[in-house]
Amino acid sequence: MKIYGYCRISTREQSIERQQRNIKALYPTAIIVNEVYTGTKVEGRKEWNKLLKAVQSGDTIVFDSVSRMSRNAIEGFELYKDLYEKGVELVFIKEQHISTSTYKRALNNNIQLTGTAVDSILKGVNDYLLALAEQQIKIAFEQSEKEVKDLQQRTREGIETARLNGKQIGQIKGAKLITKKSIEAKAQIQKYSKDFNGTLKDIEVIKLIGISRNSYYKYKKELTQELGVTNE
CATH class of the missing domain: 3.40.50.1390 (Resolvase, N-terminal catalytic domain)
Incomplete structure (x- = not known):
């Protein structure tokens, strides 16, 4: 067991x-x-x-x-x-x-x-x-489901309040999202990738730094553009 x-x-x-x-x-x-x-x-x-x-x-x-x-x-x-x-x-x-x-x-x-009339x-x-x-x-599962719906409702209300107050909702189309994760990932790609300062192949870098293939190639493309690197 x-x-x-x-x-x-x-x-x-x-x-x-x-x-x-x-x-x-x-x-x-x-x-x-x-x-x-x-x-x-x-x-x-x-x-x-x-x-x-x-x-x-x-x-x-x-x-x-x-x-x-x-x-x-x-x-x-x-x-x-x-x-x-x-x-x-x-x-x-x-x-x-x-x-x-x-x-x-x-x-x-x-x-x-008991086998008597009381049995009913x-x-x-x-x-x-x-x-x-x-x-x-x-009830326990219903409460769990309600918590999700309440959170979704509060999120929708918060977005609508921000929109009415003139705040930008979501990322501006065409803008590049910069996060702590993307900065760290790009630094590691630049350090280890043979296309920059390292000696490793793409698949080796992906395994080493532990990110998905999609994220890796997205960050690598952005890094190439930022550094003006051309791959002959």
Whole structure:
């Protein structure tokens, strides 16, 4: 039986290390699975899909919070039930009340029927307890989804306020965006690339400085223009 820790961030501004620390603090042997720069839905999450194929009955998946599993209420609840039915334990550090161990207790702690007329009442109580447990799970995913919608709404309102105040929204067409990352990347490209001051090929520089191919060639083109370098 294996324990997996699933960590996910949606933007470069977020830190995945906090999630890793929280999981490792409670489950030191957890196999950490990192997913970076994803949307709110499960679709398109390559590492998550790999994990779903690898996980087996008796295994455990640990999340820092329910939002790391899904920020879509319907999708999240269905995924929760599918994994539960496969025998996979789900642990949510910040929402322990919806971990599968709690759900399992709601299923197993049914009041025993007596074989008398009272059973109709007892069955109603059991059904109510199960529905209550499922409702708690749904509420957790719904809250996670609401947080995304609220953030999107605040962003839209902030952009509209800035626009009404005459501020430039977004990058001016044709303008080159200069960031700390681009400055550092260009300095490394100039240092290591054989087309500038170095001896390495493009693919070697990409691996060395750890950026994507698209970013590398974008920065290299800009650098060539800035330095007036011509590649014969």
